[in-house]
Amino acid sequence: MTLGALALTAIAGVALAAQAPASVNANDKTAIEKIVHDYILEHPEIIPQAVEKLQAKRMSSTIDASRSTLETPYAGAWEGAANADVTVVEFFDYACGYCRASLPDLAKLVGSDAKVKVVYRELPILSEASSDAAKVSLLAAERGQYMPYHRALYGAGKVSRETILAAAAKAGLTKSEAESAIASSKYDAEIQSNIALAQKLQASGTPTFVIGGQVLNGAVGYDALKAGVASARGK
Numbered sequence: 069m070t071l072g073a074l075a076l077t078a079i080a081g082v083a084l085a086a087q088a089p090a091s092v093n094a095n096d097k098t099a100i101e102k103i104v105h106d107y108i109l110e111h112p113e114i115i116p117q118a119v120e121k122l123q124a125k126r127m128s129s130t131i132d133a134s135r136s137t138l139e140t141p142y143a144g145a146w147e148g149a150a151n152a153d154v155t156v157v158e159f160f161d162y163a164c165g166y167c168r169a170s171l172p173d174l175a176k177l178v179g180s181d182a183k184v185k186v187v188y189r190e191l192p193i194l195s196e197a198s199s200d201a202a203k204v205s206l207l208a209a210e211r212g213q214y215m216p217y218h219r220a221l222y223g224a225g226k227v228s229r230e231t232i233l234a235a236a237a238k239a240g241l242t243k244s245e246a247e248s249a250i251a252s253s254k255y256d257a258e259i260q261s262n263i264a265l266a267q268k269l270q271a272s273g274t275p276t277f278v279i280g281g282q283v284l285n286g287a288v289g290y291d292a293l294k295a296g297v298a299s300a301r302g303k
Contacts, residue, residue: 127269128281134265138278141187142258143209148178152185154300156293157278159266162201163194163227164274166287171222173290177297184297188218189262191274197227200250202259204236207249213239 131138139155158174160167174186190205192198201221208217217239224231229250236246249255266276269283277284277293280300284292 127283130268131278131281131283134268137261138189138265139185139187141209142189142206144212144214145189145206145209146185146187147174147215148185149183150185153183154280154297155185155187156297157187157189159189159191159262159271159274159276159278161190161192161194161198161274162205162221163192163198167275168222170275170287171219173287173293176290177293181294181297188214189265190259191262191266191271191276192259193263193274195227197229197232199259200229201227201232203249203252203255204232204241204246206255206258207245208236208239208241211239211241213241217241 138157156174156177158167158170160170178184178186190202192202205214205217205221208214217235220238221227221231221235224235232250233243233246237243269276269278271283272285275287277288277296279293279296282296282299284296
């Protein structure tokens with residue numbers, strides 16, 4: 069028997085087990101199996117559809133299990149509504165051009181929806197400078213200057229020690245404070261926690277957005293973010 073036939077037989081068996089009562093006799097059971105088997109052969113497109121639906125359901129469960137951790141920001145690493153009905157979580161890297169490109173989309177989303185919160189989670193995976201930038205970012209979050217730093221660094225272009233310190237200065241942090249944050253191991257646990265969360269959610273890179281029970285990979289744009297919020301709100 070081929071792998072395809074085995075898969076079809078397994079699916080037919082699952083369908084039968086789920087819907088046929090124990091009292092069904094052997095002949096009826098065989099007839100049901102044949103109907104299911106033949107239907108799948110005639111409509112093979114239902115297999116990837118079923119797999120996709122199952123994967124989405126599993127991912128939603130994974131998100132629900134980590135939702136409190138996901139949606140609780142580190143200090144002031146968030147923007148938008150304090151009492152939001154939907155929280156958008158972004159995993160990002162300051163060295164990621166696609167993350168930079170998503171900044172206006174998030175600003176538009178927050179500006180157009182008074183009940184949305186965006187929680188930012190540092191995921192510095194692209195370079196050593198990414199890690200330095202993330203540490204200063206978390207310091208800025210503690211000081212209540214997260215978004216000024218966030219916008220300033222993305223506006224500075226390529227991430228480097230110089231642009232990090234310049235963004236920190238614009239956010240009201242001194243050079244010595246920023247350099248101390250870079251040298252410190254204080255923020256390692258938060259960054260490692262973000263990495264573990266991203267791996268659990270099977271994030272394929274940055275940016276990765278979590279909205280409701282969905283994970284959106286890449287710079288998906290304002291319309292997709294808005295649709296994700298509407299979907300989360302509708303549940």
